[in-house]
Amino acid sequence: MALISTRQHYGGNITLMLANDDEWNQEMLKDINTIGLAVDIQWFNLLYARKKTKSAIKPYLFSISPYDRTIMFDGDILVRKPFDKLFDELDKNGFLVTRFSAWKTNGRTMTKRINRMSEFISKEDLLKALDHNPAINIGVMGYKKGTGDQILKEWGEITQKMSGKFIADEIAVHGVCFKYPCSIVSSLYNYSCKLERAPLEDAVIIHYHGNKHARGERETVKIWWQEAKNLDKDIFEKWIQYDRYALKNRGYIRTL
Secondary structure (H helix, E strand, O other): HHHHHHHHHOOOOEEEEOOOOOOOOOHHHHHHHHOOOOOOOEEEEEEHHHHHHHHHHHHHHHHHOOOOOEEEEOOEEEOOOOOOHHHHHHHHEEEEEEEEEEEEEOHHHHHHHHHHHHOOOOOOHHHHHHOOOOOEEEEEEEOOOOOHHHHHHHHHHHHHHHOOOHHHHHHOOOOOOOOOOOOOEOOOHHHEEOOOOOHHHHEEEOOOOOHHHHHHOOOHHHHHHHHHHHOHHHHHHHHOOHHHHHHHHHHHHHHO
């Protein structure tokens, strides 16, 4: 659904990055061809992801991107409106991240997370990260070759040092995006399915982080299921089997 909704609102090149020795990615490729989505495929070595853990893979994926400018989405997003503004914002500094709802880096949860970097970055950089900044979620972010190289390099280094820790890459980005010039854009471009306070009608991209897309009676949940109804029925039936939360709530689709 991330790919389908992205293509509905974006006419440029789209590349799907898939681990090359994951059998389910081979199945996904078949389904993409069945649907007829105009996307390119870039395979990467899953052994790298296993060695470094999945929470440390994202800087590496940026480094192998085929584009000079890359806007990267997690697979659990739903695009609701055109997002071309992200490229304009990326051009300003070469690196782009999105706010996480109204959270701040000096809040209780974020302070605890960011302090996990204390042994890997300088005290000065740690204090910058904790200085009442907007918290960041990296479900939507961007990198431009050349101007964003230094921040990508340092982010990758911190991430690798933290490899194995919970959401290592997301924590690590807080160590660089307040140290260097970085475009920090509205959470409307990475709208939390559960925690966002802004009006839902303003959301450009909804992020269904934490498998929360199939739970409860929230409006974001209803939107996800409404979009799911438009999928090829055979593909939907196959893939819902691998999402235990969606499987529990599959009856909900019939109520819409």
